[in-house]
Amino acid sequence: MGRSPCCEKAHTNKGAWTKEEDDRLTAYIKAHGEGCWRSLPKAAGLLRCGKSCRLRWINYLRPDLKRGNFSDEEDELIIKLHSLLGNKWSLIAGRLPGRTDNEIKNYWNTHIRRKLTSRGIDPVTHRAINSDHAASNITISFEAAQRDDKGAVFRRDAEPTKAAAAAITHPLKCPDLNLDLCISPPSHEDPMVDTKPVVKREAGVGVGVV
DNA sequence: AAGGGGGGCAACCGCCACTTG
DNA sequence: GCAAGTGGCGGTTGCCCCCCT
Numbered sequence: 001m002g003r004s005p006c007c008e009k010a011h012t013n014k015g016a017w018t019k020e021e022d023d024r025l026t027a028y029i030k031a032h033g034e035g036c037w038r039s040l041p042k043a044a045g046l047l048r049c050g051k052s053c054r055l056r057w058i059n060y061l062r063p064d065l066k067r068g069n070f071s072d073e074e075d076e077l078i079i080k081l082h083s084l085l086g087n088k089w090s091l092i093a094g095r096l097p098g099r100t101d102n103e104i105k106n107y108w109n110t111h112i113r114r115k116l117t118s119r120g121i122d123p124v125t126h127r128a129i130n131s132d133h134a135a136s137n138i139t140i141s142f143e144a145a146q147r148d149d150k151g152a153v154f155r156r157d158a159e160p161t162k163a164a165a166a167a168i169t170h171p172l173k174c175p176d177l178n179l180d181l182c183i184s185p186p187s188h189e190d191p192m193v194d195t196k197p198v199v200k201r202e203a204g205v206g207v208g209v210v
Numbered sequence: 211a212a213g214g215g216g217g218g219c220a221a222c223c224g225c226c227a228c229t230t231g
Numbered sequence: 232g233c234a235a236g237t238g239g240c241g242g243t244t245g246c247c248c249c250c251c252t
Binding site: 016049 | 217
Binding site: 015016037038050051054058087088089090101102105 | 236237238239240241242245246
């Protein structure tokens, strides 16, 4: 199918956001809430693409954003989650309150990647460099969990009913990571769990923390 | 003091999945 | 079931700032 552009690009601003644009977007969302990003720019009086507005709000303007340096605990958590999930930044962000996927992705690419390399660890495989035999295959048991340890929906943007189950056999070792991550096969019909895929492009890998 | 290079980060792009008619 | 519209995600780009020479 042909794709239509997400917005009319001829009359939209690009590049860095101005204070005035930020104020307009913030004021509009505070008044009307998030939703319908496509029509939001026009309604808010912004010459921006809806996607751009969404990104700006999620990554920069949201009031619950933490911002500032990552703590050592956050560092380690990101590394561990990445070893389990790979580049699923939105999932990783879901376990770090106040952090966005974009922020974590940037942080990974600029800081952690180097940190791991300096430790002699391959940032992609999380294995010691030059020791391919070091890690044996293990299977990590993921449960089709939908909620975190406080009972909140794991994905910040996911409906509970979207939480899904899927099976993966993960070739990595994370001996000190106990997140109780669980998976189950996509075909597994657990009556207690909605098996709709929660993660796109992932053959239904849904990850939650119990 | 100047400028070149690299790092950090905000924003854009393109694709895919979900929803709706 | 299909097509179109929309939202969301991950990869990438480009600008700005800081540091080093």
